[in-house]
Amino acid sequence: MQRVYNFSAGPSTLPLSVLEEAQANLVNHEGLGLSIMEDSHRGKPYTAIHEEALQNLRDLLQVPATHSVLFLTGGASGQFAMVPMNLLGPDDVADYTNSGAWASKAIKEARDVGRVHVIADCGKERPARVPYEEELTYTEGAAYLHLTSNETISGAQWQQFPDAPVPIVADMSSDILSRPLDVSKFGLIYAGAQKNLGPAGVTVVIIRNDLAERVTSRVPIIYRYQTHIADNSLYNTPPCFPIYVLMLVTRWLKAQGGLSAMAEINARKAAKLYAAIDATDFYRGTAIPAHRSTMNVTFRLPSEELEAAFVKAATAAHMVGLKGHRSVGGIRASIYNAMPEAGVDALIDFMREFEARNG
Ligand SMILES: *Cc1c(COP(=O)(O)O)cnc(C)c1O
Numbered sequence: 001m002q003r004v005y006n007f008s009a010g011p012s013t014l015p016l017s018v019l020e021e022a023q024a025n026l027v028n029h030e031g032l033g034l035s036i037m038e039d040s041h042r043g044k045p046y047t048a049i050h051e052e053a054l055q056n057l058r059d060l061l062q063v064p065a066t067h068s069v070l071f072l073t074g075g076a077s078g079q080f081a082m083v084p085m086n087l088l089g090p091d092d093v094a095d096y097t098n099s100g101a102w103a104s105k106a107i108k109e110a111r112d113v114g115r116v117h118v119i120a121d122c123g124k125e126r127p128a129r130v131p132y133e134e135e136l137t138y139t140e141g142a143a144y145l146h147l148t149s150n151e152t153i154s155g156a157q158w159q160q161f162p163d164a165p166v167p168i169v170a171d172m173s174s175d176i177l178s179r180p181l182d183v184s185k186f187g188l189i190y191a192g193a194q195k196n197l198g199p200a201g202v203t204v205v206i207i208r209n210d211l212a213e214r215v216t217s218r219v220p221i222i223y224r225y226q227t228h229i230a231d232n233s234l235y236n237t238p239p240c241f242p243i244y245v246l247m248l249v250t251r252w253l254k255a256q257g258g259l260s261a262m263a264e265i266n267a268r269k270a271a272k273l274y275a276a277i278d279a280t281d282f283y284r285g286t287a288i289p290a291h292r293s294t295m296n297v298t299f300r301l302p303s304e305e306l307e308a309a310f311v312k313a314a315t316a317a318h319m320v321g322l323k324g325h326r327s328v329g330g331i332r333a334s335i336y337n338a339m340p341e342a343g344v345d346a347l348i349d350f351m352r353e354f355e356a357r358n359g
Pocket residue numbers: 010074075076077078102148150151152171172173174192193195
């Protein structure tokens with residue numbers, strides 16, 4: 001069986017060594033005679049996994065003691081609702097930035113909960129971008145500022161974060177752990193695991209503890225951050241197996257040299273792919289150069305027919321998942337942490353050949 005290069009946006013590629021280790025332990029976890037999927041979430045083996053996964057995230061991101069790391073379920077989409085349920089009181093306003101499809105879903109959900117000011121809106125602009133810091137006109141006393149650090153669909157990414165006068169809440173689903181981060185700048189960070197952390201099923205939340213105190217008793221216990229902080233993400237049964245794989249992924253990241261090493265590799269992979277796009281008129285990038293994502297590289301070909309042919313020929317060459325999101329079309333190469341540089345090199349070679357044959 002041949003493994004392909006998987007450029008899918010999510011669920012997405014995982015390190016091969018992680019898959020192999022999970023496979024080796026699937027039926028008989030570390031000689032226990034059962035799978036970690038079958039064991040109590042309060043038992044010793046799972047407890048060790050849970051604690052290491054939390055600690056690895058703390059180490060990689062240098063999470064300060066003021067913040068808790070949580071494993072929840074419901075995906076980033078669940079956080080679109082849980083954030084305002086917990087942080088946006090009945091007399092409050094929250095500032096949101098609209099940078100594209102994911103930000104606008106977060107806005108839609110927040111509007112059902114409370115008052116929302118969209119203080120910058122470039123979500124429909126083409127080429128794609130994220131808001132400029134000068135555009136941000138904060139609401140006096142806003143409960144928080146929400147932003148989407150990387151728009152997975154359009155391929156636009158915040159290269160640096162604004163100095164906001166209020167806590168920043170960031171959806172980092174598609175670029176968490178891709179670069180070092182100053183967590184102290186954020187009130188809350190959330191990410192579904194299936195892009196850059198592991199398999200779908202676990203959602204990581206990093207929250208400044210004092211913000212969790214804002215919640216009112218009208219919010220169901222299960223949807224309060226407080227509940228999960230108090231019980232170390234073991235209030236109810238956590239998604240044990242996805243957390244196990246996340247633990248292996250974060251262990252792998254530490255072995256790669258941590259986030260500064262990953263940032264260097266990610267920058268190099270993205271730079272060579274964008275250079276290949278910019279080297280010809282056949283390929284056209286769809287985000288403004290200053291806001292290009294290092295994770296989701298989006299581009300177009302001269303026609304939709306050529307784009308369809310590109311995806312088909314790439315698949316035949318063992319490179320899959322390159323079709324752009326159905327809402328925007330085009331091509332999207334997702335090159336998360338686990339995409340080896342050799343995969344990017346193979347894609348660039350394929351792009352040159354495809355242009356030579358069809359350009
Ligand atoms: C994938 C994605 C989501 C949605 O994640 P779910 O886990 O499916 O809810 C939200 N935001 C961003 C930036 C994403 O990439």
